[in-house]
Amino acid sequence: MPEVGDTGLIDFASVLNAEQYEAVTAPFGPALVLAGAGSGKTRTLTYRVAWLLSQGVKPSDILLLTFTNKAAREMLGRVEELTGVPARYFWGGTFHHIGQRFIRLFGTSVGIGKNFNIIDADDAESLLGQVIQDTDREFLKHKDNPKTRVVMSIVSYARNTCRPVGEVISDKYDYFEEVSGQIQQFAKLYQAKKLEQQVADYDDLLEYWLKILESDEQAAYYASQRFTQILVDEYQDTNMLQSRIIDRIGTHHRIMAVGDDAQCIYTWRGADFDNIMTFPDRHPGTRIFKIETNYRSTPEILRFANRVLDCQPDGIGFRKELKAFRAANIHPYFIQAIDTRQQAQFVAQRIDYLVENRGMNYRDIAVLYRAHYQAMDLQVELSKRRVPYQITSGVRFFEQAHIRDLVAQVRFAVNPEDSTAFQRFTCLLPKMGPKTALKILELAKDLSHKQKKSVLDVLNQDAILKKVPELGREEWPSLVQTLRDIASNAASEPKQPEAAVKIAVEGWYGDYIREAYENWMQRKDDLESLIGFAARFDSMAEMLAQLVLLNSETSDRSIERSEDCVRLTTVHQAKGLEFPAVFVIGLADGQFPIKRAVEEGNVEEERRLFYVAVTRAMDELYMVFPIISVQAGPMTRSEPSRFIREVPPTCFETVAMHQHRY
DNA sequence: AGTGCTAGCCTTTTT
DNA sequence: GGCTAGCACT
Numbered sequence: 061m062p063e064v065g066d067t068g069l070i071d072f073a074s075v076l077n078a079e080q081y082e083a084v085t086a087p088f089g090p091a092l093v094l095a096g097a098g099s100g101k102t103r104t105l106t107y108r109v110a111w112l113l114s115q116g117v118k119p120s121d122i123l124l125l126t127f128t129n130k131a132a133r134e135m136l137g138r139v140e141e142l143t144g145v146p147a148r149y150f151w152g153g154t155f156h157h158i159g160q161r162f163i164r165l166f167g168t169s170v171g172i173g174k175n176f177n178i179i180d181a182d183d184a185e186s187l188l189g190q191v192i193q194d195t196d197r198e199f200l201k202h203k204d205n206p207k208t209r210v211v212m213s214i215v216s217y218a219r220n221t222c223r224p225v226g227e228v229i230s231d232k233y234d235y236f237e238e239v240s241g242q243i244q245q246f247a248k249l250y251q252a253k254k255l256e257q258q259v260a261d262y263d264d265l266l267e268y269w270l271k272i273l274e275s276d277e278q279a280a281y282y283a284s285q286r287f288t289q290i291l292v293d294e295y296q297d298t299n300m301l302q303s304r305i306i307d308r309i310g311t312h313h314r315i316m317a318v319g320d321d322a323q324c325i326y327t328w329r330g331a332d333f334d335n336i337m338t339f340p341d342r343h344p345g346t347r348i349f350k351i352e353t354n355y356r357s358t359p360e361i362l363r364f365a366n367r368v369l370d371c372q373p374d375g376i377g378f379r380k381e382l383k384a385f386r387a388a389n390i391h392p393y394f395i396q397a398i399d400t401r402q403q404a405q406f407v408a409q410r411i412d413y414l415v416e417n418r419g420m421n422y423r424d425i426a427v428l429y430r431a432h433y434q435a436m437d438l439q440v441e442l443s444k445r446r447v448p449y450q451i452t453s454g455v456r457f458f459e460q461a462h463i464r465d466l467v468a469q470v471r472f473a474v475n476p477e478d479s480t481a482f483q484r485f486t487c488l489l490p491k492m493g494p495k496t497a498l499k500i501l502e503l504a505k506d507l508s509h510k511q512k513k514s515v516l517d518v519l520n521q522d523a524i525l526k527k528v529p530e531l532g533r534e535e536w537p538s539l540v541q542t543l544r545d546i547a548s549n550a551a552s553e554p555k556q557p558e559a560a561v562k563i564a565v566e567g568w569y570g571d572y573i574r575e576a577y578e579n580w581m582q583r584k585d586d587l588e589s590l591i592g593f594a595a596r597f598d599s600m601a602e603m604l605a606q607l608v609l610l611n612s613e614t615s616d617r618s619i620e621r622s623e624d625c626v627r628l629t630t631v632h633q634a635k636g637l638e639f640p641a642v643f644v645i646g647l648a649d650g651q652f653p654i655k656r657a658v659e660e661g662n663v664e665e666e667r668r669l670f671y672v673a674v675t676r677a678m679d680e681l682y683m684v685f686p687i688i689s690v691q692a693g694p695m696t697r698s699e700p701s702r703f704i705r706e707v708p709p710t711c712f713e714t715v716a717m718h719q720h721r722y
Numbered sequence: 723a724g725t726g727c728t729a730g731c732c733t734t735t736t737t
Numbered sequence: 738g739g740c741t742a743g744c745a746c747t
Contacts, residue, residue: 127737156737181736207741262737329736431734433738491747493725529725529747609737632735654734669735 070110070142076103083349084108086316088289090343092336093318096382097365097675098356098638102131105291105318106138109150112289119145123287123309124152125302127294129610131636132157135293151287155302159265160605166272166279175601176258177471178608180459183480184261188212190494191250196242206236206243215247219263220330222300257477266301273308283309294635295319295339299330313343322369322380325632325669327662352383356638356678359384360391364711365675371706372667382675392674392681392712394647394704399688400434402717404441406684407643411447411626414641414680422448426627426639428673430652434645435628442626450625452633458607462573462583463590467607469564473546474600476505476515485539488572489532500527516544535568542567557603561594631673642677644670647685648698663702670703683712 073081080100083093084107095101109122126132132154136147151158164174179187189208192199199205206214214236218228225247229240236243254260260268273280290310292298296319298306306315317339324333340346354362362382369380397403407427414420429435435451442449457463468484475481479501486497507518518524520540528536545563553559565587573580573587597603627639646652653666674681685700699705704712 129737154737201742265737325735328734433733436738491725495724630735656734665735 070107070114072107072111076100076107077353079349079351079353080104080107083316083351084111086347086349088314090313090339090346091316091349092295092339092346093316093349093351094320094336094380095318095351096320096354096380097323097672098354098382099351100355101293101318101320101351102135102138102636104351105293105316106135106142108291108316109135109139110142113143113145117289119149120151121286121288122150122152123158123290124150125155125158125290125292125306126152127154127297128636129154129157131293154609155305156262156265157605157609159269159305160260160609162279162283163260163265163268163272164601166276166282167268169276169279170268170271171255172260172268173258175475176260177475177478177481178265178605179254179259179261179480180464180608181262182459182464183259183484185209185212186483186494187253187257187259187480188215188246188250191253192246195246195249199239199242205239206233211243211246214243215250216263217328217330218247219267220299220301221332222304257479258475259478259480263301266305270301270305270308273305280308284311288312288314290315292317293319294323296321296324296333296336297326297331298335299326299332300335301330303332303335307342310343313345315343320380322668323635323672325635325665325672327665350380352380353385354382355385357382357384357675358386358389358679360389360711361674361677361681364392364681364707365671367707367711368667368671368674368703371703372664389679392677392683394700394712394714395682395684396700396714396716397684397686398717400437400646400686401441403645403684403686404437406717407438407645407682408441408445408447410643410682411442412445420640422624422626424640425643426629426634426637426641426676427643427645428629428631428634428676429644429646430631430654430669431646432630434651438628438645448625449628451628452630457586458610460583460586462577463586466561466564466569466587466590467604469543469569470546470560470600471604473516473543473550473560474604485569488576489529489535489539491529491531496527496529500524503527514547516540516547519543535572538571539568542569555595555598557597557600558591558595560600561591565591631669634676635672638676638678640678641680641682642673643682643684644673645684645686647683647701647704648687648689649701650696650698651689652701653703667703670701 072084076084080103083104093104095104112122113119124135126135132152136150136152139145140147160178163172167173167176185208188211192208192211200207214228214233215225218225225244226240229236229243254264273283287309290306292306292315295317319336321333321336324331340348362384366381395406397406411425414425415422427438439451465485465488468481471478471481479498482501483494483497486492487494504515504518504524507521507523508515511518520537525533525536542564545567546560550556550560550563573583577583594603652670653663657663657666683704687697689696689698
């Protein structure tokens, strides 16, 4: 156990402001910290951990829950810096990550073994698709019926809000009322299918966690005894599952929930800021702390942000007003460009200007947008001008086809019940489709049962080979050999995950990509870097879990290059970050707020999202509006975003690019 | 029956 | 620019 005594050296009163100090040193027991944007929320949580340690609380007593991996890493990193206690001494991470660890410990009581695999959204969708096909071949052919993706989102929403599927359909999707029964049936079968395959989707990680806490008394007792201090970040974005999990573990009420209802941007995923509003009811004696002094932004930016919130209808959330700490500076700009190309030109030009004439670094600048596709023109323009940028794009490192193909082989070698994984890589062979793959796997399981051998050991028998379409027969033995090597050879290595991935990269797939991809060299590099990633883990299960749960990570390769880069990201991904200069692009009505949200009546969430966007800016805020968009389908002419029009024009300065040449 | 190809559809946000 | 329905091919 490291020395905890050094926390005694921290003079909490002098490094925190009065509001923060109150919260940090709040007595044990329920506390709700309402921290506005830029008010030092992370700082408060970090110092709270340090303060708890100074009060004799052990790191292992603390459970720290966050929404993103980034937030978890950052927070524990800062704690380590502050107190010298290494991050690994805490149970800290995303809900999904902690849930995964918990289920590996106690999953047997709900029928989940230690070595279950986690499937990502794509795999989950194809599994559900299969279930639908198997149950009713005609269902997806019917035009009026929801597609697999929609069925998935309905079911997922129901699960995250702890409501029956039928109720969600009547409530939010009444136009699917006729097939409500069928959808419920699909949901049930999908659940059974996953259990059979010993795989869990993202929602399962929360659902099983709660189920265990509710049904397994020992596990529940362990959890609440073990974690005597619970800290939750971004509490406004918790959904019903998450808030119930917290309440279940925190029967002792020593919970500190930190959040800002004005920044709730995940209701589409089931987040409910009622959780924050009713926290005091569920935890009697809750102390409420408000932290409103903003250290991040100029008064002009804050004035703008506050006016954005003013436009919310009455009765939504707690009233709040960010109070400026910093000195006056320039106004936010509202730039009207002709089209998305001119918008991109403006941003690129201005970035050049900020770097060359104002001494900013590229890394001080971020461009935010509502949806990934809006960044396309900008990428072209930035490349043209050789402005270095890093994009947290729609296609993430671990989501690339070649990464997933490879991982599927490792997954299957670890858990031969995982037919989703099996399908993924076998379908790479010519003429091999999902149906054929499934048949082969069924036969293999059959043979393995009869011969009392493992599935991997029967895969290269003649009976199986006969089922493989002719064009793929030559490759088959090499593929099977690789799978067996992963399972057996890697198991005898001291660093099993690393060895397994290495074998997979050097085996059948290494040859396959040469023929499959033009740019196989680059993809090979990606795969090599995956070996390095695997080397960080001791257990296969943990490595495979992290591959799925870290899916928003960028590759090691691109992190190296990201030293001094402009950041291009969606507003969602920018939450919690700050930049001296921020560009918000695509501020046309229909793009932000996005058309669909307007049609579905979710404008308030879009407004909160816009609020999150503008409060990322420290010194300079540029909001850009393309009058004409050619991005999606036909050319459309649009009005400036209602979020801009609703704010008094005195809060910003308008520049029309078609009048003043830049 | 199952896989592969192409023309015409629509484009959100994340663990 | 990605995805699916529909059709052709084995």
